[in-house]
Amino acid sequence: MTLETEAGRLKSEADEPGWEVDPDDEWGVAVLTTVGRQLKLRREAAGMRAAEFGSAVGYGEGMVRKIEGGKRIPRQDYLNTADEVLSAGGLIAATWEDVKKVRYPKRVRELGKLEAQAVEIALYECHIIAGLLQTPEHARAVIGAAQPPYSPDDVERMVAARLARQSVFERDPAPALSFVLEEGVLRRPIGGTMAWRQQLERLLEVGRLHNVVLQVMPMSCDTHSGLDGRIELLKFPDGTAVGRSDGAFNGRPTSEPKHLRILELRYGTIRAQALSPRESLAFIGQLLGET
Template sequence: MSGGIEVGGEPEASDSMRTFGAFVQGLREHAGMSREELGERVHLSKHSIASIELGRRLADEQFVEMAEPALGNTGALRKAFGRVGRQPGFAAWFRRWAALEREAVSLATYECRLVPGLLQSEPYARAVFGNSIPPLSDEQVDVQAVARMERQRMLTERPNTSFSFVVDEHVVRRQLGGAEVARVQLDHMLGYAQLRNVEIQVMPLDCQVHAGLDGPLALLETPDAKHLAYSEGQQTGQLISDAKEAAILHRRYATLRSQALSPLDSVSLLERIRGEL
């Protein structure tokens, strides 16, 4: 989301991902199954199976546990999965969410700490990673910043996906990294606010009601109309797939949107804050 746990929106396949994908394809073909047939067994589309086999999508443990019996139940798939290398900027608890995020039909984010990762300018992202404790090396900061910028390409490369953001006003007023970084960051957000598939709303400081007091959250809707949520804390994150729990968080976000400034008024506020710097 906003911290140091990003992965590129459509990351370049690593050698280990390509190797694992080829292994899946080999087992599938040996079993005489089409991608569509395997997809039915593991509850994924044939396109998702293709992405895994081509090394473009990182498989997760759920896929492995469902695919193993379908592909011979020899244990070979589990062993191969254990050798899949992580992508730069990829945290273990973020893996499943990142995979779901790349296929979502809508994404929503509420933040009260930092500008959401999908809206961060590169200078702002570098300021975020520069404040990490324990400190990151220059190379680590570079890797994280590149991963964040790559993930951000989703906003422009997926015009049919809806992106919604609610951000507390104090977040956009905080001059993390200094006044110049703050100016660049506000310009960055204002640029994204012009996209038809992006809505940015600011929760004003003088608002007397607030549905997001339990902290930041991210929500998505899958192509098959499932609603999921993701909650991130210090050094950890949780994917919430239980339908009832996810529904509660989606209702909270809907209330947040009704309490925040409209997208048009939010842009006006961002412009005023930018003019004050």
């Protein structure tokens, strides 16, 4: 194999877009700096140059140096292969448990942490199906439709982050979950007919869970208290809560009791205006039958 062919085989930064480290993510930077330092020390202890090591793991020298410098997020296959090449006995591969959390944007990690602690989650969505309810195909189509477009790797990274939040459905004891979705959103075949059908089936599946209340806001409703936009309310075991609405308090999260009462009033009114849970599931089933 010629040097030119070998160089063409190695993954470079151009092949791996979207895995840069957010400099404002202090915890993420700390994790990746530590992992990168361990990789570099083990590589040097093995007497391997960066280019030689890169060739062994299937990456270019530039990528190796960026990962060792804590500037890039290594993939799991990189860590697994590095573990084998450096005979680390699983110690390098084990760092994936921390690295895989860093690959999610800081904002998504923080949201996922709050959702994992909440005993009640209430969410009204007006433009999309709530991320907690999205199938992988639907999430990929929604995120991929953004303008300007994300890179393919960024899309997959964001999809993975969104799906990771859905572990909330596996919690024991289960939290109380309430969703209100717009009829117009459910009628839009994002991602094509097959993806749309899978998404509707997912809504029916989740809507039948004992701890979930799923409602649809019909387009025929002539009074609508959710026109200001999305509302999210999270309540925690200690009695505290946090809420956010696109149309209130500059869209920022709030834990002020007075603000929370306003959001609870709006959300309660929206639920009263929406179809009942039974009617909502029947409506979704009807939509599914029309596809």
